[in-house]
Amino acid sequence: MKNTLMAYITPNIKALIIGYIFLTCVFASAKESVMEETFKNPPNEYRMLQIIHHYYDKDLAKNYKKLGLGGVVANVSFNDYLESESAWDNFIKCLNDFREQGLLFWIYDEKGYPSGKAGGLTLKDHPEFEALGVLFAKTEGKGTIRHKIPVSEKITSPPLSIVAVPILNDKYDLTKKVDLTDKFKQGESEIVWNAPDGKWCIMSFHISKIYEGTHCVTNYSDTLPYINIIDRDAVARFIHLTHDAYKQRCGDAIRDYVQAFFTDEPSLMTLYLKKEEGLLPPIPWSNSFREDFRKHNGYDIVPDLPHLFVDCGEDTVYKRLQFWKEVSKLIEENFYGQIQDWCHANGTKSSGHALWEEHLSWHVGFEGDLYRDLRRMDIPGIDILSSNPTQHVHARHIPIPKFVSSVTHLAGKELCMSETSSFIQIMTKQPCSFEQRIGTINWQYALGLTCITSYYRLLDEFKFKDGELNIFNEHIGRLGFMLTGGRHIADIAVFYPIHSLWGEYIPTNDIAQSFNLSEKAKRINNEFSEVSCELLANQMDFDYIDDQAILESQTADGKIKVANESFSILILPNAYVIPADVYKKVETFVNSGGSLIALGGLPDTGMTKDETKIINEISQRLKKSNKVIIAKNVPDVIESSKKVLDLDLSLNNPCKELMYAHRQKDGKDIYFISNSLDKSISREITFRCTGKTSIWHPTTGDIKPIEGREENGKTVIRLDLKPFEGVFIVFNDERI
Numbered sequence: 001m002k003n004t005l006m007a008y009i010t011p012n013i014k015a016l017i018i019g020y021i022f023l024t025c026v027f028a029s030a031k032e033s034v035m036e037e038t039f040k041n042p043p044n045e046y047r048m049l050q051i052i053h054h055y056y057d058k059d060l061a062k063n064y065k066k067l068g069l070g071g072v073v074a075n076v077s078f079n080d081y082l083e084s085e086s087a088w089d090n091f092i093k094c095l096n097d098f099r100e101q102g103l104l105f106w107i108y109d110e111k112g113y114p115s116g117k118a119g120g121l122t123l124k125d126h127p128e129f130e131a132l133g134v135l136f137a138k139t140e141g142k143g144t145i146r147h148k149i150p151v152s153e154k155i156t157s158p159p160l161s162i163v164a165v166p167i168l169n170d171k172y173d174l175t176k177k178v179d180l181t182d183k184f185k186q187g188e189s190e191i192v193w194n195a196p197d198g199k200w201c202i203m204s205f206h207i208s209k210i211y212e213g214t215h216c217v218t219n220y221s222d223t224l225p226y227i228n229i230i231d232r233d234a235v236a237r238f239i240h241l242t243h244d245a246y247k248q249r250c251g252d253a254i255r256d257y258v259q260a261f262f263t264d265e266p267s268l269m270t271l272y273l274k275k276e277e278g279l280l281p282p283i284p285w286s287n288s289f290r291e292d293f294r295k296h297n298g299y300d301i302v303p304d305l306p307h308l309f310v311d312c313g314e315d316t317v318y319k320r321l322q323f324w325k326e327v328s329k330l331i332e333e334n335f336y337g338q339i340q341d342w343c344h345a346n347g348t349k350s351s352g353h354a355l356w357e358e359h360l361s362w363h364v365g366f367e368g369d370l371y372r373d374l375r376r377m378d379i380p381g382i383d384i385l386s387s388n389p390t391q392h393v394h395a396r397h398i399p400i401p402k403f404v405s406s407v408t409h410l411a412g413k414e415l416c417m418s419e420t421s422s423f424i425q426i427m428t429k430q431p432c433s434f435e436q437r438i439g440t441i442n443w444q445y446a447l448g449l450t451c452i453t454s455y456y457r458l459l460d461e462f463k464f465k466d467g468e469l470n471i472f473n474e475h476i477g478r479l480g481f482m483l484t485g486g487r488h489i490a491d492i493a494v495f496y497p498i499h500s501l502w503g504e505y506i507p508t509n510d511i512a513q514s515f516n517l518s519e520k521a522k523r524i525n526n527e528f529s530e531v532s533c534e535l536l537a538n539q540m541d542f543d544y545i546d547d548q549a550i551l552e553s554q555t556a557d558g559k560i561k562v563a564n565e566s567f568s569i570l571i572l573p574n575a576y577v578i579p580a581d582v583y584k585k586v587e588t589f590v591n592s593g594g595s596l597i598a599l600g601g602l603p604d605t606g607m608t609k610d611e612t613k614i615i616n617e618i619s620q621r622l623k624k625s626n627k628v629i630i631a632k633n634v635p636d637v638i639e640s641s642k643k644v645l646d647l648d649l650s651l652n653n654p655c656k657e658l659m660y661a662h663r664q665k666d667g668k669d670i671y672f673i674s675n676s677l678d679k680s681i682s683r684e685i686t687f688r689c690t691g692k693t694s695i696w697h698p699t700t701g702d703i704k705p706i707e708g709r710e711e712n713g714k715t716v717i718r719l720d721l722k723p724f725e726g727v728f729i730v731f732n733d734e735r736i
Helices: 002-040 060-066 085-100 232-241 243-250 289-297 302-309 316-345 360-367 370-375 389-394 400-410 423-428 434-446 468-483 498-504 519-537 547-552 580-591 609-622 634-644
Strands: 049-051 071-074 104-108 132-141 144-148 161-168 190-194 200-209 260-264 282-285 349-353 381-384 417-420 451-454 492-495 542-545 554-556 559-562 565-567 569-573 595-599 628-631 649-651 658-665 668-675 681-687 693-696 703-705 709-711 714-721 726-731
Touching: 002 468, 002 703, 049 104, 060 085, 071 085, 085 104, 085 243, 132 144, 132 302, 144 200, 161 302, 190 200, 200 302, 232 243, 232 316, 243 316, 260 316, 289 316, 302 316, 316 349, 316 360, 316 370, 316 498, 349 417, 360 370, 360 498, 360 519, 370 400, 381 400, 389 434, 400 417, 400 542, 417 434, 434 468, 434 658, 434 668, 434 726, 468 658, 468 668, 492 519, 492 565, 498 519, 519 542, 519 569, 519 634, 542 565, 547 559, 547 580, 554 580, 569 580, 569 634, 580 595, 580 609, 595 634, 628 634, 649 658, 668 681, 668 714, 681 726, 714 726
Parallel strands: 049 071, 049 451, 071 104, 104 260, 260 349, 349 381, 381 417, 417 451, 492 542, 492 569, 569 595, 595 628
Antiparallel strands: 132 200, 132 282, 144 190, 161 200, 554 559, 559 565, 649 681, 658 668, 668 726, 681 714, 693 703, 693 726, 709 714
């Protein structure tokens, strides 16, 4: 009976197994066929969105569809902005036209930029919502000191504080300060004070509207005063005037059709961009800031204002940390957070970009903590104003596509956006070829971008030639399809040392481009950029990681795992300051077998004095670990990383202009390789991957097999790339 039963079951089981294998192969083949077909004909969701402010041609949507565009970022006419019913009628017609054509639609939330002014309506009848700062003036001397009180129509109240402080060994001793605030009489232009023995400094602090020398007067849109982005009521009024107005006119289309609202270049306005006579160092402020700070931190910030502008001893770093943490929290919650909350409540997404993202010191002065702010965008963004990819890859500042894609990866988002144009070439009358534009897009996608909104001109001498725009949009669509979704592969996390720069940040009356920083602040700023650039130049992909991501991570088996990312190396670039709870997590990572590379030494300061004791205890323990490397300079970081890593991609000869991205998607390992040079590159490339290989060309849609050889569990492929060319090398799970 047993043998009879087995004889009956076995053939049936065999048949089931064979059937399963057959169906699996059919399904895999069909899935691959769909992927290849989608690559050749990418849907609109991955194509470029054209930014338009002035329209409308009645056939605009049809024409844009013919050109291969994915959609538009649009707004109601700037003429009689938000107040013309005929303009609203035209806008609704435009929206409906694009909807009928199956194209995407975003809404641009401002009359020009920076976002928040509502074309001047936000401040109309509400001058209390204008951007505020505290200006700093000082006079040093001995004996009788005459301190001039700044006079300006923007300074509308008596000095917030006036103090005299003794100076010893270039430090200001606040323990012996003399409060002179009550000695000032309204209308006086100076205060005269007879100092005790020694050198003294009179400091005065003045609440002022912030305008002269700022982005208000240097932007190409208008010179209107700007709102205070840390003032919740000011931002709420902006949202009411713009977002609510669009909702009133567009109705359910906001939820059912509009993909996102685009916010353009908000900032604190407390870094100057234009030199003007009489400018004073500013810090951000609001009418409620003093009370907000007291509520969140338990003390009054006004007596401690000198710490923010000069070195007053060991307490200075902690006062600065607490101040900038408060500012960052208010920007995130009151500006970015309010906009995102409105978008979520109305079934759409928030997007856009901040002002001047290229340097860490600018992150402080303009945004407080840019990483934190971008987390509150559903589609975080940047702007790229040049279409010269060789200049981009040779630049020595933060590679900002990598910065915004890192936020996207670690915050568990899918899309990140770049507002891309050839603005620099237009303004400087430099040529800008089709190939350079392709190369600029390739460079950004190799660093993690997934969406392009564009100011590329469709007319005049910078326009695309016949047929080029269709090729361009299909190219972008193919990049977006292949590099959106799945899992990003990178082994290295680079810590975002914003706290260290907060501790060293000194406001200045100089312009941001002068980098008037302390030597320590310069090192933090510059080496953060240099580490980033050198990792990419050596084909070692990474993500920037902030304190929140570390706290949200799982640290085990030598990995930091957060969202869909997994890192085996953590680089601390001059991270002298780190929150204690974050550093404890770092220690757990090291103890589980992870590698830590500390450029400039291990952290020595926490967010408070009590935390600093914990930080130094952890550093003493970590110094004994063989998984911790102290790097003296950036080349040490690169060499140490190479020794620790099993490289995901390597070249037979160096080439710093070759960028790559690696994603796992639909059972495939997808490598995007980009040449940012204006000449051909030929290299043998070793991939930490095996399987059946093919080469996918995003410019043409062609897919062909490509030969490779397997060596030590890796694949070596010789690749010849034309100037500015990018290609995909795709590994199936089948063996070579």
